[in-house]
Amino acid sequence: MTTPPHMSAPDAAQPPRITDSHCHLDFSDFDGQQAEIIARAHAAGVTRMVTICTKLPQEPKVRAIAEAHDSVFYAAGIHPMSxxxxxPTTVEDLIALAQHPKFVGLGETGLDYHYTAESAQAQQDSLRIHCAAAAETGLPLIIHSRDADDDMARILAEEHANAPYSCVMHCFSSSAELGRAALDLGFYLSMSGIAAFPRSTELREIFAAAPVDRILVETDSPYLAPPPHRGKRNEPAYTAHTARVGAELFGLDYAAFAARTQANFDRLFWKAAQWQAPA
Incomplete structure (x- = not known):
């Protein structure tokens, strides 16, 4: 197993520690390269990664990556586009998966009407199943939302009123209205490389208006590489570039912002925070 820097004593020479809260280490872009990619992440200060399963038949592969690397955790669900x-999965199926010690979140799930609007009702049904599993397990829901703001806000609020749960709006790039609705429910917004794109001024304003204690950072790698790697394959090490943009937005130095996002991650992904590598 690889051992991440956060398992060892602090070293002033190490970069500030941050967590990539959402990546896809099982995707073919990374085949056969996971160990070196994870090592580069550690060198950049990314001490933990959550790799996300988007199709439940892939869960064994995603789980195996988390089991092979101390610093990698995983989540699983059915992506709305799939x-x-x-x-369809069931609440019971998801609860069973959640028993694994490195399974730390439900999803990603959500709504995507940009590419797959024809399956809107099935997406909504699936989302509600994931919400119920999140409420039952106490694990955070990981939400993908695209061109579905009104339905997303309505369903998240309805399900939260029925049975409260925690949640992160992954790779948040939706409207200010959906952002406020999520924050009002106590949810978190996650910054991806999109927030670092030069033309993402309005998105950065949405993040800057949010409480800093509700912000996470992620790559969504292999997609959405931030500058200076835009247009290339993204990887967890590049979380640091997005986090530096976040630090500027909140008027914090990088180390202080990194520490805030670490505390936020630990609060939301409590199972990852409590996990200890076997002796």
Whole structure:
């Protein structure tokens, strides 16, 4: 197993420690390279990564990556764009998966009407199942939302009123209205490389208006590489570039912002925070 820097004593020479709260280490872009990619992340100060399973048949592969690396945790669910192509899951199925010690979140799930609006009702049904599993397990829901703001805000609020749960709006790039609705429910917003793109001024304003104790950082790698790597394959090490943009938005130095996002991650992904590598 690889041993992340956060398992050892602090070293003033190490970069500030941050967590990539959302990546896809099982994707073919990374085949056979996970160990070196994780090592580069550690060198950049990214001491933990949550790799996300988007299709439940892939769960064993995603789980195996988390089991092989101390610094990698995982989550699983059915991506909204995959709902029409896969058998629906159940609350009981998701609860069973959540028993694994390195399974730390439910999803990603959500709504995507940009590419798959024809499956809107099936997506909504799947989202509600994931919400119920999050409420039952106490693990955070990981939400993908695109071109579905009104339905997303309504369903998240309805399900939260029915049975409270915690949640992160992953790779948040939706409207200010959806951002406020999520924050009002006590949820978190996650900054991806999109927030670092030069033309993302309005998105940066949404993040800057949010409480700093509700902000996470992520790569969504292999997608959405921030500058100076835009247009290339993204990887967890590049979380640091997005986090530096976040620090500027909140008027903090990088170390202080990194520490805030670490505390936020620990609060939301409590199972990852409590996990200890076997002796």
């Amino acid at each position: 709902v029409a192509d896969h058998a």
